[in-house]
Amino acid sequence: MRQNHQPYSTEILGQLNTIVILETIQANGSITRPEIIRKTGLSFSTVLRSTEKLIQSGLIVESGLEASTGGRRSTLLKLNDDDKVVIGIDMGGTKILGGLISLSGNILTKIKVEVDITSSQTSLDQLFEIIQQLIEESKQRNLRPIGIGVGVPGITDSKGGEIVYSPSLGWEKIYLKDMLDERFHLPVVVENDVNLMALGEYGYGVGRGVPNLVLLAFGTGIGSGIIIDGRLYRGSTFSAGEIGHMVPGQKFLSGKYEHTHGALEFMCSGTGIAGIANTQLREQNPDAVAITAKDVFESARKGEEWAARIVSDVVDYITISVANTIVLLDPEEIIFSGGVFESADLLLEPIKKRLDGLIPMHPEIVLSDLGPQAAIMGAAHQVLIEVAKNP
Amino acid sequence: MRQNHQPYSTEILGQLNTIVILETIQANGSITRPEIIRKTGLSFSTVLRSTEKLIQSGLIVESGLEASTGGRRSTLLKLNDDDKVVIGIDMGGTKILGGLISLSGNILTKIKVEVDITSSQTSLDQLFEIIQQLIEESKQRNLRPIGIGVGVPGITDSKGGEIVYSPSLGWEKIYLKDMLDERFHLPVVVENDVNLMALGEYGYGVGRGVPNLVLLAFGTGIGSGIIIDGRLYRGSTFSAGEIGHMVPGQKFLSGKYEHTHGALEFMCSGTGIAGIANTQLREQNPDAVAITAKDVFESARKGEEWAARIVSDVVDYITISVANTIVLLDPEEIIFSGGVFESADLLLEPIKKRLDGLIPMHPEIVLSDLGPQAAIMGAAHQVLIEVAKNP
DNA sequence: TAACAATACTTTCATTCTGTTTGAAACTAT
DNA sequence: ATAGTTTCAAACAGAATGAAAGTATTGTTA
Numbered sequence: 032m033r034q035n036h037q038p039y040s041t042e043i044l045g046q047l048n049t050i051v052i053l054e055t056i057q058a059n060g061s062i063t064r065p066e067i068i069r070k071t072g073l074s075f076s077t078v079l080r081s082t083e084k085l086i087q088s089g090l091i092v093e094s095g096l097e098a099s100t101g102g103r104r105s106t107l108l109k110l111n112d113d114d115k116v117v118i119g120i121d122m123g124g125t126k127i128l129g130g131l132i133s134l135s136g137n138i139l140t141k142i143k144v145e146v147d148i149t150s151s152q153t154s155l156d157q158l159f160e161i162i163q164q165l166i167e168e169s170k171q172r173n174l175r176p177i178g179i180g181v182g183v184p185g186i187t188d189s190k191g192g193e194i195v196y197s198p199s200l201g202w203e204k205i206y207l208k209d210m211l212d213e214r215f216h217l218p219v220v221v222e223n224d225v226n227l228m229a230l231g232e233y234g235y236g237v238g239r240g241v242p243n244l245v246l247l248a249f250g251t252g253i254g255s256g257i258i259i260d261g262r263l264y265r266g267s268t269f270s271a272g273e274i275g276h277m278v279p280g281q282k283f284l285s286g287k288y289e290h291t292h293g294a295l296e297f298m299c300s301g302t303g304i305a306g307i308a309n310t311q312l313r314e315q316n317p318d319a320v321a322i323t324a325k326d327v328f329e330s331a332r333k334g335e336e337w338a339a340r341i342v343s344d345v346v347d348y349i350t351i352s353v354a355n356t357i358v359l360l361d362p363e364e365i366i367f368s369g370g371v372f373e374s375a376d377l378l379l380e381p382i383k384k385r386l387d388g389l390i391p392m393h394p395e396i397v398l399s400d401l402g403p404q405a406a407i408m409g410a411a412h413q414v415l416i417e418v419a420k421n422p
Numbered sequence: 423m424r425q426n427h428q429p430y431s432t433e434i435l436g437q438l439n440t441i442v443i444l445e446t447i448q449a450n451g452s453i454t455r456p457e458i459i460r461k462t463g464l465s466f467s468t469v470l471r472s473t474e475k476l477i478q479s480g481l482i483v484e485s486g487l488e489a490s491t492g493g494r495r496s497t498l499l500k501l502n503d504d505d506k507v508v509i510g511i512d513m514g515g516t517k518i519l520g521g522l523i524s525l526s527g528n529i530l531t532k533i534k535v536e537v538d539i540t541s542s543q544t545s546l547d548q549l550f551e552i553i554q555q556l557i558e559e560s561k562q563r564n565l566r567p568i569g570i571g572v573g574v575p576g577i578t579d580s581k582g583g584e585i586v587y588s589p590s591l592g593w594e595k596i597y598l599k600d601m602l603d604e605r606f607h608l609p610v611v612v613e614n615d616v617n618l619m620a621l622g623e624y625g626y627g628v629g630r631g632v633p634n635l636v637l638l639a640f641g642t643g644i645g646s647g648i649i650i651d652g653r654l655y656r657g658s659t660f661s662a663g664e665i666g667h668m669v670p671g672q673k674f675l676s677g678k679y680e681h682t683h684g685a686l687e688f689m690c691s692g693t694g695i696a697g698i699a700n701t702q703l704r705e706q707n708p709d710a711v712a713i714t715a716k717d718v719f720e721s722a723r724k725g726e727e728w729a730a731r732i733v734s735d736v737v738d739y740i741t742i743s744v745a746n747t748i749v750l751l752d753p754e755e756i757i758f759s760g761g762v763f764e765s766a767d768l769l770l771e772p773i774k775k776r777l778d779g780l781i782p783m784h785p786e787i788v789l790s791d792l793g794p795q796a797a798i799m800g801a802a803h804q805v806l807i808e809v810a811k812n813p
Numbered sequence: 814t815a816a817c818a819a820t821a822c823t824t825t826c827a828t829t830c831t832g833t834t835t836g837a838a839a840c841t842a843t
Numbered sequence: 844a845t846a847g848t849t850t851c852a853a854a855c856a857g858a859a860t861g862a863a864a865g866t867a868t869t870g871t872t873a
Contacts, residue, residue: 077861104869243658255750264650265752271750276749279671280742359665389679433829495840
């Protein structure tokens, strides 16, 4: 028999309520204690004590007084934007994006480098190097990093801080949290990159304060991040939301996608779209120059028939994947993200139109707010939460 | 701004741990306190106090002593099967199934009647009548009902106890919990029927103690029940798991399924399968007698080509829906259920075969244990949990 | 301008959890 | 018979919540 639930103690009780309060402050930007009471249902004592702790640990600050509502004026609380930052890293398949992010979600510095995937060690060294740079940068600016958050494409055991398997980085069984802990002596969060994107939108973006949302990322690869009740849903083997492997029709059943990136990814990812286009073009002209997904969309905009057909198929398959996601999870909001949605002008409205009348649920369907920065901002959010647990 | 989370108090802290303990007892049938400690990670005093309360309220009983492991023999604890029962009702589209279920999941009495859907009042009256009968039956047997659980096909707000919309019963905005509370003065649980089936398998069936599972029900209609971390996942509008509306391919995009039962349901439900078969048969012979899904499977078993084709399609579409479910939710276990799976001999292995190599996750895929009784047993489970919260 | 009402904050206290410690009881092995 | 192990029971401290009473600040009104 497996263990079903975690045991609950007064300690984690306090942590949970602290998070509730912190997220309320984050979602509202600036808020008074009485308002927190009304929104959370907690008692004044609890709110007072919790905010006191958060102030003491420097995560939030008092910021002036609210106008009176008939009596004594209440003090406004907001996230500390003066001297605390999070170090957020997005390990992409091709690029590493690092940044210093203030607690309220402002990116203060960015560093971007090409990944060197010669070996797992080279990319790890790059990661360490970037973190070191960001720490120094924060020192120069008189900022104190409260923690490090790293997003990795692949399967991550965020509890154990292990990268289980990341094919694009060539990482396998890398105990990244331990490594970073030891080296930098800061709280560390390790998480799947798309999961972090979802958290970023939840904390600072278009999903701010929406407790049930799904972010669908169509980029070089395809993935999704699922937030249920304000927490990441990771599944039983940390593989939830791997929608690249969705099967969007009968004809995909004969394919063996287990060890590739999946049927949907084959049709709708950036690489997939380019691949389909190039195959078609080469059929007509064996010496055709290879094009990218972006080129396909550009041609479609110019009204070229072959490209419009491909885009129409892409719209179809994305619609199928969104519909299936909505039907299964019934989220409040769907967020589209990733490089493919840089061509949202050709995608969003057609998708919405195809969904119209197709399924009975009608969640908000929106575009990502944070774009390529979503992951490092998600890192900021998650580190903030993690630090708030033990201030 | 919406409220994100519930506030946590010591009271619900106790409730949560009590549930953890109760489910551990339920999942193991018969277990000692030290064993509970090992499985849950809770302290001895917590387990002791909690079990004391559960014993006092009569939900569990001590049942003899375990063999010694070197010292004092420990007492075995199990669910009270002697004098406590749950009244479980499954309001089907055509039949009502009611039963007295002992806390350990034995069905002591069953009542089955055809639903009278003349009006919403007639079926409600039938429900009241059956509950009344079961209460009297329990009196005769010297049993005490601890609560009433009702499963309804449709959208139910289980927190408010409201039937939001049940087309097959013609119910809309029925505050069933309040009605039953007032009439019978017992704790009441109102829940979607497929959700209850999932809970039944989780508590007493093939999913016993598996905290992350999905039950897929292919019957007259199609639905699914999602259990995450041992709790039902209901979605933001109580519509999670409505997989009848899954879109299993490009050709379904032109259909307007919003106000019907959905694209997948059109292909794979009992009614859907029969409909497809009858349409085909009538094309060949306009006077063909209408057949049922069961007939189709029977013909396929006899090797009739036309039926085998239909069944193969059904296998395809079920495979697609399962694959998409797995990919999105990454559960530990998938449970197939419903009338269509009475022909599991033609379905299960082919489905598994088609899944082989298709996706990278490999959850257990099994058949329902409890069959048509799953829902009322789920009712028993949920009522048990609900009562344990406030013994 | 002073009294009053309303609201926000502070402090104190009782309650309800958890987990630890200590000791008694029950059992096995030597 | 003795020693050691394990379970069970009770007492206690720690942490968190929420309620209540008191203080501070602000706006209103006579």
